[in-house]
Every structure is written in structure tokens, then in C-alpha cells.
Amino acid sequence: MTNIRSFKNRPDLYENFESDVSIQSPGRINLIGEHTDYNNGFVLPSAIDKYINMEFRKNDTENFCRLYSETFKTGFEFQLDMEFSKTEGWENYVLGVIDQIQKMGKKIEGFECIIDSRLPVGAGISSSAALECGIASGLNELFDLGLSAIEIVKLSQKAENEFVGSNCGIMDQYSSVMSKKDHLILLDCQSLDAEYIPADFDDCKLLLLNTNVSHNLADSEYNTRRKECETGVKIIQQDHPGVSSLRDIDLKTLQQYEDKLTPTIYQRCIYVLEENDRVLNAARTLKAGKLKEFGKLMYASHEGLQHKYEVSCPELDFLVDFSRDKDFIYGSRMMGGGFGGCTLNLIEQDKIDSYVEEVSAAYFEKFDIKLDAISVSPHAGTQIAKTIK
Numbered sequence: 001m002t003n004i005r006s007f008k009n010r011p012d013l014y015e016n017f018e019s020d021v022s023i024q025s026p027g028r029i030n031l032i033g034e035h036t037d038y039n040n041g042f043v044l045p046s047a048i049d050k051y052i053n054m055e056f057r058k059n060d061t062e063n064f065c066r067l068y069s070e071t072f073k074t075g076f077e078f079q080l081d082m083e084f085s086k087t088e089g090w091e092n093y094v095l096g097v098i099d100q101i102q103k104m105g106k107k108i109e110g111f112e113c114i115i116d117s118r119l120p121v122g123a124g125i126s127s128s129a130a131l132e133c134g135i136a137s138g139l140n141e142l143f144d145l146g147l148s149a150i151e152i153v154k155l156s157q158k159a160e161n162e163f164v165g166s167n168c169g170i171m172d173q174y175s176s177v178m179s180k181k182d183h184l185i186l187l188d189c190q191s192l193d194a195e196y197i198p199a200d201f202d203d204c205k206l207l208l209l210n211t212n213v214s215h216n217l218a219d220s221e222y223n224t225r226r227k228e229c230e231t232g233v234k235i236i237q238q239d240h241p242g243v244s245s246l247r248d249i250d251l252k253t254l255q256q257y258e259d260k261l262t263p264t265i266y267q268r269c270i271y272v273l274e275e276n277d278r279v280l281n282a283a284r285t286l287k288a289g290k291l292k293e294f295g296k297l298m299y300a301s302h303e304g305l306q307h308k309y310e311v312s313c314p315e316l317d318f319l320v321d322f323s324r325d326k327d328f329i330y331g332s333r334m335m336g337g338g339f340g341g342c343t344l345n346l347i348e349q350d351k352i353d354s355y356v357e358e359v360s361a362a363y364f365e366k367f368d369i370k371l372d373a374i375s376v377s378p379h380a381g382t383q384i385a386k387t388i389k
């Protein structure tokens with residue numbers, strides 16, 4: 001049972017809404033390095049030029065809060081001093097963040113918020129992290145909580161882990177907040193050291209193809225993959241007590257455990273080690289301007305995700321396979337947690353329109369589903385505009 005009150009279709013509540021704080025909280029792409037973040041490995045993400053817009057204002061009450069999503073035409077209200085319990089839908093991301101802020105001993109008061117999202121849900125571009133980080137950033141500004149950017153990242157991840165119940169790593173929240181325009185972040189998820197690499201793609205652009213499927217295995221299989229990796233680590237730890245994650249194991253050591261791990265767990269661990277290597281190689285090739293080599297690593301990443309980590313699906317595989325004989329596409333891979341969502345494609349800019357037409361027709365013929373194409377550019381993280389004194 002939850003004690004929030006939900007309502008629908010009430011745009012009238014927010015006519016002539018004058019906000020104290022405006023937040024643009026972006027989604028993210030990840031060039032390479034999938035399912036490596038929660039294994040303390042490397043990722044290469046960036047925020048994108050598509051975001052959730054949020055308008056906040058205080059309402060001079062101690063506890064009354066009301067949020068409305070213009071996108072979903074649903075809203076909810078609640079009292080800050082109530083016990084928060086999990087409910088359905090986007091409300092959880094909001095409640096989870098407020099719960100974390102309060103657990104940190106930070107004091108907030110009654111507020112109102114209108115949310116307008118330009119991020120497709122379930123597309124693997126992290127609309128949930130954008131929502132969490134946007135709420136945390138907005139409340140931080142509205143109530144002068146003094147939270148640093150990295151605290152916002154960490155509390156948003158914790159909200160997702162502890163309240164929403166998804167054991168995600170740190171990549172999505174980190175990229176939504178910490179990105180820089182026209183750069184990718186080579187992030188070491190163990191130390192949180194970040195190198196900002198110029199996103200120079202010459203005549204190419206990044207194109208997302210949204211399968212518009214989101215298989216409902218996604219959440220449970222995500223948590224299962226994480227557990228499988230942890231089981232692998234635990235077995236290796238028995239001989240190597242210094243090992244605390246897959247990051248501390250090299251390929252040669254792992255290969256000695258082939259008979260001690262189940263074939264599935266062995267494959268998962270091999271994938272993670274290989275993907276970490278690919279991320280570091282990808283960063284090197286990008287810095288050297290070798291885009292075709294970079295693209296090959298994207299394909300290799302997809303193959304690992306498809307066959308060893310087994311988080312792809314027929315729709316994603318179809319799109320990646322369809323791109324393979326096109327010399328104007330340098331690389332293509334599934335992106336994000338998997339089981340649906342988008343492929344990311346590195347494609348020559350002047351071929352985008354004709355390719356989208358061709359692949360959309362083929363995809364529709366095969367699956368009877370409309371494909372959506374979204375061109376994206378690496379963008380700055382959370383943008384804040386504050387009018388309150």
C-alpha cells in the first residue's frame with residue numbers, strides 16, 4: 001500500500017506556472033562498455049541533446065508536494081512526513097530520490113514540479129536516471145541543500161538500487177550529470193576517474209534506431225547478470241582473497257577457472273573482461289581518429305552481448321546485422337541494458353536519410369513494428385536555471 005494520491009489530466013493545475021528553478025536533465029548514450037559499470041570496469045558514455053525539462057517552485061507548505069507529468073498526463077501528491085513505500089511507474093524514481101535526500105539529513109519543504117520529457121521510455125537512453133538526477137538537482141537548487149554534483153549522482157543511483165529495486169551501476173547517473181558538450185567520458189567505474197575525450201566523428205554522426213520493443217525480461221535478467229558476475233568473483237576469491245570484482249582479474253587467471261565456474265558464468269565473466277579491453281582500445285582509436293577501427297569494436301561489443309552475455313534480442317540483432325554490409329556504417333551495436341531499446345550506429349552523415357528509409361521498411365516487414373530514428377550528439381550534463389533568490 002502506498003500513501004500517495006494519483007490524478008490524471010490536470011493541466012489546469014499548472015496554467016501560468018511560474019517556476020523558481022528550471023532543470024534540463026539529459027538522457028545518455030554509451031559508445032561502448034556495456035554491463036561493465038557494476039563490475040567496476042570502464043564505460044564510454046555521454047549525455048545527449050535530448051532531455052527532460054522540469055520546472056520547480058516552492059509552495060510555502062511544510063510537507064505538501066505535487067508533481068505532474070505533461071508527457072504522461074498523470075500526477076501525484078504526497079506529504080513529505082509520510083512513510084514512503086514503492087508504487088507503480090515513474091513516481092518511484094521521484095520518491096526514491098526524496099527518500100535518499102531525507103536519509104542524508106537534508107531538509108526540504110513543500111514544492112510543486114511539472115515534468116515534460118522528450119526522452120522515449122524503454123529506449124535504453126536512460127530516462128529513469130535523467131528523472132532521478134533532475135529531481136535531485138532541482139531540489140538541491142530550490143532548497144540550497146549544498147549537494148555536490150557527484151553526491152547527486154550517487155544518491156540517484158542509490159535511489160534506483162534501494163527504492164526502485166534495480167541494481168544498476170553508476171554509468172547512467174554519472175553521464176546525465178557530469179557530461180561535457182562534444183565530449184565522451186572514459187569513466188573508470190572503480191575509481192570514478194574520468195577522462196573527457198573529444199567526440200570527433202569527422203563526417204559521421206551517431207544515429208539511434210529504436211526497436212520500440214522493451215521485453216519485460218529486462219529488469220529480472222539485469223539483476224541475474226549482476227549476480228552471475230558476483231558468483232564468478234566469489235569462486236575466484238577463494239584462491240585470490242585480494243580480488244573484489246572482475247576488474248581485479250586478468251584473462252589468464254580467469255581461464256584457469258573454466259572448469260570451476262558453470263559454462264554460463266564463465267561466459268559472462270569472459271565477456272566483461274573482453275569488453276573492458278575493448279573500451280580502452282576504443283578510446284585509443286578514437287583519439288587517433290581511426291573511426292573504422294572504432295566501429296569494428298562496436299560490432300565486437302554487440303557480438304559479446306549477443307552470444308556471451310545474452311542480453312540482446314531478435315529485433316536488435318536484426319538491426320545490427322542489417323548494417324553489416326553497408327560501408328557507410330562504421331559500427332553498430334545494441335546499447336544499454338538490452339532486451340530491447342536502441343542500437344547505436346556510427347554512420348556517414350549524408351547517408352542517414354536514405355538508410356533510415358531502407359532499414360525502417362525492412363524492420364517493419366520483418367516485425368510489423370515501426371522503427372524510430374533519432375540523431376544524437378554528445379551534450380553537456382544537467383543544465384540549471386535558477387530565478388529564486
Ligand code: GAF
Pocket residue numbers: 033034035036037038126168169170171172336337338
Ligand atoms: C543500464 C544500467 F542502468 C547501467 O548502470 C548499465 O549497467 C547499463 O544498463 C548496461 O551497460 O542502463
